[in-house]
Amino acid sequence: MSQPTLLGLSGSLRQNATNRKLLREAARLFDPASFVEADLNLPLYDGDLEDGEGIPEAVHTLANQIAQADAVIISTPEYNKGPSGVLKNALDWVSRTQGNPWADKPVAVMSAAAGRAGGERAQMILRACMVPFQPRILQGPEIHLANSSNEFDDQGKLRSDRYEKSLHDLMQKLRAEAGF
DSSP states (O other), rough: OOEEEEEEEEEEEOOOOOOOHHHHHHHHHOOEEEEEEEEOOOOOOOOOHHHHSSSHHHHHHHHHHHOOOSEEEEOOOBBBTTTOOOHHHHHHHHHHHSTTTTTTOEEEEEEEESSSTTHHHHHHHHHHHHHHGGOOOOOOOOEETTGGGBBBTTOOOSOOOHHHHHHHHHHHHHHHHOOO
């Protein structure tokens, strides 16, 4: 059996964001896989831009990455009780491409946030935003990484065995859902 392709989408653009670290830990625990971290640094969705210039090439790249991935992991921060605008913007842009790259795609969602709830509301809203795309979103174990700036060591590895075990279990479920 070939090695699966795992695509990661971080709702934070910062290079060392805890959501990026969480994605990388998820990929490590999913292993073996070819891991690709998507670039969500896209222009804001604008119907006039779409009408005048078409869908940006970076959006087509993202849609193709989603379509070609065997499984997708999404990690979102919580900004003002919801997922990041970066992530929602990417979902909006991809919805404008031909076809539906998300259809029946195995997806695991997680969140890392500064607050004590670990992005629980953002994750709940993200799950609702994904409904029109009809992916196969895993229902658990849920990963809500609270106080996230203190949850990684200097190498980007999770400090807590409890979080690592839950993330490992989620990644094993995602592997199975993807048929690996």
